[in-house]
Amino acid sequence: MPRPTGRVLTLLELLQSGGTRTVAELADRLGVDGRTVRRYVNQLTELDVPVESVRGRYGGYRLAPGYRLPPLMLGDDEALAVLLGLVAGRRAGLTTTQRTASETASAKIRRVLPKHLARRLDTLLESLDFTDRPGPDAGPDAGILLTLADAVRHRRPVSLRYTDGHGRRTERTLHAYGIVAHAGRWYVTGTDAGIGEDRTFRLDRIADARTLPGSFEAPTGPGPAQRMLSGFAAAEYRHEVTLRIHGTVEQIRARLPAGVARLAEHAPAADEDRTAERWRRVELRAERLDWLPPVLAALDRPFVIERPAELRDLVGAFADRLARYAHGDSGRPPA
Structure with missing residues (x-):
């Protein structure tokens, strides 16, 4: 395939990925100058591909809304990757509310798969399981x-x-x-x-x-993800908890991730080693406290409860139960 023709097809592929592409962006991706990009766009329009020119600060080129893609060719590995992505997305709740779109897309790909690959895919899906169950339909529009x-x-x-x-x-x-x-x-x-x-x-x-x-x-x-997790950790709840835990950042985050608790560093030095074990202040808010004693026990690190006093009582009661269980005293009559 002549190089100019290959670049025209690459231009079409870039435009099909959605959104508006600037001339500078397209020129950089294609390895040509702006004038050549415009010539390639003209070639696409001559082939009845509806490329629109967008003016303004965010201007450039895009495909007209509603333009239907030409037949799409996928290799076996590509088709399998797409289908597994659709299945995993539905299971994780990361699809839109238009669930039929995901299902019909899967059906269309499966219909054109070679029989041997379809059989292998069915075998995979039958043996595949997930550690979590599908949640309620919370996908966005x-x-x-x-x-x-x-x-x-x-x-x-x-x-x-x-x-x-x-x-x-x-x-x-x-x-x-x-x-x-x-x-x-x-x-x-x-x-x-x-x-x-x-x-x-x-x-x-x-x-x-x-x-x-x-x-x-x-x-x-x-970034957005860290801002969101920090917001979750600072949300208003019934109890405000302050702890001091002796350990590394990684040890603490293994049980108290950023979406649950905030590490309140006291003006640490720029070169502080986050892997060093030291006392670190941990703050969190919770609607209930009964889940915290098992978490603190699983940390297996020295800790001090600064507040609330109610949590100290719960941790003490939890420790007493563990001690009784360890000595065979379940608190229940033998069977």
């Missing part, structure tokens, strides 16, 4: 997901109609930094323009999202 992704990419404010966990409905203006998939759910995190503070919203609770005029600057520092 595909249109809302794409609107938020566009707002994140172009740093445009977005208006949300949101229903919180208590059923309260509000309308927010969000400067969205990123979309995060976590524990089988989708979230969008950013600054709530009305209060000027970071907030995280579940996508399945967003009834409507639309972009607004204007733009904003992206913040420096932690």
